Amino acid sequence: MSVLSAQHLRKSYGDQAVVDGVNLAIEKGQCFGILGPNGAGKTTTLRLLLGLIAPDSGQIQMFGHAIPQQAREVRQRVGVVPQLDNLDPDFSVIENFMVYGRYFGLSKTEIAQRIPALLDFAGLSNRADAKIQDLSGGMKRRLTLARALVNDPDLIFLDEPTTGLDPQARHLMWQGLRRLLNQGKTIILTTHFMEEAERLCDRLVILDHGRLIAEGAPRELIAQHIEPCVTELYGENIAHWRDSFAAQLCARHENVGETLFCYSSDGAALMQNLHTQTHLRFLHRPASLEDVFLKLTGRELRD
Amino acid sequence: MSRNYLTLPTLSLRFIPVWRRNYLVWKKLAIPAILGNLADPMLYMLGLGYGLGSLMPSVAGVPYIAFLAAGTVCYSTMNSATFEVLYSGFSRMHVQKTWDAILNTPLTLDDVVLGELVWASTKSLLSGIAILVIIWALQLQASFWLSLWIIPVVVLIGFCFSGMGLVMNAVSPSYDFFLYYFTLVITPMVLLCGVFFPVSQMPAILQNIAAFLPLTHAINLVRPLMLGHIPTQAWLHVMVLIAYGAAGFYIALGLTRKRLLS
Ligand SMILES: Nc1ncnc2c1ncn2[C@@H]1O[C@H](COP(=O)(O)OP(=O)(O)OP(=O)(O)O)[C@@H](O)[C@H]1O
Numbered sequence: 001m002s003v004l005s006a007q008h009l010r011k012s013y014g015d016q017a018v019v020d021g022v023n024l025a026i027e028k029g030q031c032f033g034i035l036g037p038n039g040a041g042k043t044t045t046l047r048l049l050l051g052l053i054a055p056d057s058g059q060i061q062m063f064g065h066a067i068p069q070q071a072r073e074v075r076q077r078v079g080v081v082p083q084l085d086n087l088d089p090d091f092s093v094i095e096n097f098m099v100y101g102r103y104f105g106l107s108k109t110e111i112a113q114r115i116p117a118l119l120d121f122a123g124l125s126n127r128a129d130a131k132i133q134d135l136s137g138g139m140k141r142r143l144t145l146a147r148a149l150v151n152d153p154d155l156i157f158l159d160e161p162t163t164g165l166d167p168q169a170r171h172l173m174w175q176g177l178r179r180l181l182n183q184g185k186t187i188i189l190t191t192h193f194m195e196e197a198e199r200l201c202d203r204l205v206i207l208d209h210g211r212l213i214a215e216g217a218p219r220e221l222i223a224q225h226i227e228p229c230v231t232e233l234y235g236e237n238i239a240h241w242r243d244s245f246a247a248q249l250c251a252r253h254e255n256v257g258e259t260l261f262c263y264s265s266d267g268a269a270l271m272q273n274l275h276t277q278t279h280l281r282f283l284h285r286p287a288s289l290e291d292v293f294l295k296l297t298g299r300e301l302r303d
Numbered sequence: 304m305s306r307n308y309l310t311l312p313t314l315s316l317r318f319i320p321v322w323r324r325n326y327l328v329w330k331k332l333a334i335p336a337i338l339g340n341l342a343d344p345m346l347y348m349l350g351l352g353y354g355l356g357s358l359m360p361s362v363a364g365v366p367y368i369a370f371l372a373a374g375t376v377c378y379s380t381m382n383s384a385t386f387e388v389l390y391s392g393f394s395r396m397h398v399q400k401t402w403d404a405i406l407n408t409p410l411t412l413d414d415v416v417l418g419e420l421v422w423a424s425t426k427s428l429l430s431g432i433a434i435l436v437i438i439w440a441l442q443l444q445a446s447f448w449l450s451l452w453i454i455p456v457v458v459l460i461g462f463c464f465s466g467m468g469l470v471m472n473a474v475s476p477s478y479d480f481f482l483y484y485f486t487l488v489i490t491p492m493v494l495l496c497g498v499f500f501p502v503s504q505m506p507a508i509l510q511n512i513a514a515f516l517p518l519t520h521a522i523n524l525v526r527p528l529m530l531g532h533i534p535t536q537a538w539l540h541v542m543v544l545i546a547y548g549a550a551g552f553y554i555a556l557g558l559t560r561k562r563l564l565s
């Protein structure tokens with residue numbers, strides 16, 4: 001049975017359908033990703049799943065309970081990392097755990113027992129008494145994640161956990177999430193980093209204008225939508241090269257500004273040709289989730 | 304299936320962690336906070352009471368400062384409750400997003416708003432008691448034992464104005480908005496409801512308006528208790544304070560549900 005499932009979810013603001021017929025099923029122990037451009041409805045979907053807002057129509061079950069009717073009971077087993085940090089600035093790191101644990105009805109001794117492990121998880125063992133304002137962005141994000149673990153949740157919601165973090169901080173966050181998955185916890189996360197989704201997610205959906213436009217494991221989605229190899233060509237004579245060779249050497253190609261994207265199944269013939277074209281610069285790489293994302297959602301800005 | 308924002312509040316003891324959170328923050332700066340809240344009403348009471356009072360034979364049959372003492376307890380309690388739900392409450396709801404964090408736990412918005420209401424009432428009780436202590440020290444009350452009854456009345460006053468203030472909090476786009484509430488509601492009450500002079504000194508029309516304002520009813524309870532009488536029509540005044548507070552809480556909860564949970 002799924003830990004969390006939703007059928008035909010709909011939510012509109014005014015006449016804008018922000019979530020438009022979403023179906024999901026998340027299995028225990030999975031890392032489930034929700035990708036989508038800005039304004040696609042990711043945060044709204046999470047808020048619906050958490051029972052913070054009621055859908056216009058559709059059903060949600062979490063741990064076999066109906067949401068939002070039984071959201072309060074279910075949230076005892078859930079941890080949430082919101083898109084924007086809302087750590088309590090009136091308290092120190094350790095007091096944040098204390099105060100937050102109380103909201104779950106935990107006793108002082110229970111929380112105190114958990115704090116060392118949580119501090120360690122967040123990499124903040126030596127900053128236990130620091131004020132929130134004195135923490136870096138990465139520390140705050142890790143603390144927000146550790147705080148979400150204070151009730152030892154089975155299911156963790158993360159809304160863009162690594163947005164705004166530097167590569168070091170991001171890798172640390174990923175390690176933390178992997179540890180949680182290894183402990184058997186279920187994770188649902190939204191992200192704008194395709195690399196993050198590719199590394200962490202067992203399954204993911206792509207959401208656009210409130211609708212699911214793709215669903216599957218990252219590798220499956222890449223195999224399904226994009227040829228295995230992508231070559232990006234830059235330079236002044238691209239148009240000329242394209243007219244002479246593209247049809248013959250690329251399974252598919254597209255022009256984006258000054259760049260020509262060339263999709264092929266192995267690219268050997270293409271490589272041979274390109275090594276003779278000294279005036280062109282190029283990058284040859286395997287197809288990625290980002291290619292899928294851009295193919296399905298288009299390249300225009302959303303807001 | 305959309306949520307009905309006007310369903311009755313679900314009241315439960317789960318509000319306690321919310322109350323406790325605010326208490327822990329307050330405790331860090333308790334002494335300066337109490338002294339800061341006390342300074343303003345105390346200076347008014349002493350300055351006007353002795354300064355202006357020396358020019359007047361008596362007001363309503365007692366020295367002016369004794370008259371003013373009851374008004375000061377009421378308006379200082381009102382101010383304390385109002386400031387707490389308006390400025391501090393808004394900061395927790397809108398600026399720091401503390402409420403959003405709490406809503407991700409098993410607590411509901413009903414718990415949060417109730418916690419804020421009880422907390423603001425608690426804090427204003429402390430303000431009211433602080434003024435009472437000064438009054439007792441100066442022996443401005445007629446009977447100490449009767450004046451102890453002022454304490455439960457202060458709780459009611461705190462409840463009343465916390466509930467009303469939460470409505471402003473629910474609809475406010477920013478801190479600036481609260482100025483309207485002070486200019487249009489709080490200040491007129493301070494001037495019309497008998498804090499500084501008896502309501503009976505005003506023209507009939509203003510007296511009629513004052514009769515509808517909650518601060519008048521608060522003062523109608525506290526002043527007799529301060530001057531050694533049992534208040535007349537006490538239940539009416541108690542019911543008015545409860546009604547304003549309860550209606551405020553209910554409306555505020557509906558508006559806050561709409562604001563945060565839609
Ligand atoms: N309470 C609300 N009232 C009106 N419109 C809203 C509300 N909440 C969200 N929206 C609108 O719904 C759309 C989806 O918002 P949502 O926050 O779910 O997007 P998102 O996918 O999380 O975007 P981002 O990647 O930028 O975080 C946006 O157009 C947003 O303006």
Ligand SMILES: [Mg+2]
Nearest residue numbers: 042043044083
């Ligand atoms: Mg979002």
